Amino acid sequence: MLSVTPSNFDFHCHSVVSDGLLPPETVARRAAANGVDCWSLTDHDDIGGLAIAGEAAHESGMAFVTGVEISIEWRAQPIHMLGFGFTPDHPAIVDGLASLRLGRVERAKRMSDALAAIEIHGVFEGALRYAGNPNLISRAHFARYLVEIGICKDVPSVFQHYLTPGKPGYVDHRWATMAHALNWIHEAGGVAVVAHPGRYKMSGNEMRQFLDEFKDLGGQGVEVVSGSHSPDNVLHFARLARHYAFHASRGSDFHGPEESYVDLGCLPQLPEDLKPVWRLVR
Ligand code: AMP
Numbered sequence: 001m002l003s004v005t006p007s008n009f010d011f012h013c014h015s016v017v018s019d020g021l022l023p024p025e026t027v028a029r030r031a032a033a034n035g036v037d038c039w040s041l042t043d044h045d046d047i048g049g050l051a052i053a054g055e056a057a058h059e060s061g062m063a064f065v066t067g068v069e070i071s072i073e074w075r076a077q078p079i080h081m082l083g084f085g086f087t088p089d090h091p092a093i094v095d096g097l098a099s100l101r102l103g104r105v106e107r108a109k110r111m112s113d114a115l116a117a118i119e120i121h122g123v124f125e126g127a128l129r130y131a132g133n134p135n136l137i138s139r140a141h142f143a144r145y146l147v148e149i150g151i152c153k154d155v156p157s158v159f160q161h162y163l164t165p166g167k168p169g170y171v172d173h174r175w176a177t178m179a180h181a182l183n184w185i186h187e188a189g190g191v192a193v194v195a196h197p198g199r200y201k202m203s204g205n206e207m208r209q210f211l212d213e214f215k216d217l218g219g220q221g222v223e224v225v226s227g228s229h230s231p232d233n234v235l236h237f238a239r240l241a242r243h244y245a246f247h248a249s250r251g252s253d254f255h256g257p258e259e260s261y262v263d264l265g266c267l268p269q270l271p272e273d274l275k276p277v278w279r280l281v282r
């Protein structure tokens with residue numbers, strides 16, 4: 001349990017350790033300046049920013065919780081799992097994430113080959129320049145480079161025209177299984193939470209099957225308030241959280257000042273009857 005009762009917790013954001021635009025300590029200071037009092041950094045598939053983030057959080061007077069956003073696949077669809085409150089040097093999570101990162105460089109080369117086939121050349125090397133962490137090369141880095149060379153006017157248009165399923169720069173990839181990702185988090189003493197469920201293309205029935213499986217594997221929460229959720233998404237996933245007795249999370253998914261849905265901490269509160277996930281973490 002935390003020793004404080006947060007009034008503005010933000011448990012989802014990124015730094016240059018994955019596809020964010022700011023270093024971890026700058027993200028921490030920005031969160032604090034925005035009134036966040038309990039904070040987690042959740043870089044994709046890498047926890048290399050947590051030590052600096054934790055120090056900066058404490059200097060800024062915020063409670064800090066270890067975090068990560070793990071890329072998994074479920075029925076061939078990419079899904080994101082958040083982990084909170086784990087021991088960051090536990091071999092289960094350290095080695096699990098290391099294995100997951102290995103696949104990213106190989107995928108990036110295949111994406112670059114796919115773009116070369118439509119006469120856009122050198123994108124792997126170009127995207128790499130945008131990756132603060134070369135092992136964490138992401139579609140976001142590809143998008144920034146493709147904007148630089150004038151392929152599209154902004155990052156969302158690159159995703160729309162080049163980097164989503166069915167588009168020329170998108171390639172299939174084997175991410176972690178849900179069972180593996182939850183194991184890494186649980187072995188390391190953390191709790192697992194489904195990230196931004198409103199973003200997945202699932203029927204109501206599929207979402208229930210997905211959440212059943214997640215619960216059976218020991219999953220404990222869903223992100224209800226997210227920078228990428230509509231007001232309807234919030235109501236819908238609040239209902240599902242109640243139905244499954246899940247804890248609820250709240251996160252901006254901040255990536256950088258120019259590239260985000262909302263700024264750190266600038267989100268509606270959780271519906272009052274829901275159990276906030278910070279109650280589950282130390
Ligand atoms: P990756 O993990 O390499 O597949 O990249 C996924 C990342 O790309 C997400 O975490 C977002 O930061 C970004 N992203 C995904 N879809 C979009 C989109 N439609 N518009 C802008 N950014 C996106």
Ligand code: MN
Nearest residue numbers: 014019044140
């Ligand atoms: Mn991202």
Ligand code: MN
Nearest residue numbers: 069080195196
């Ligand atoms: Mn995500």
Ligand code: MN
Nearest residue numbers: 012013069253
């Ligand atoms: Mn995210």
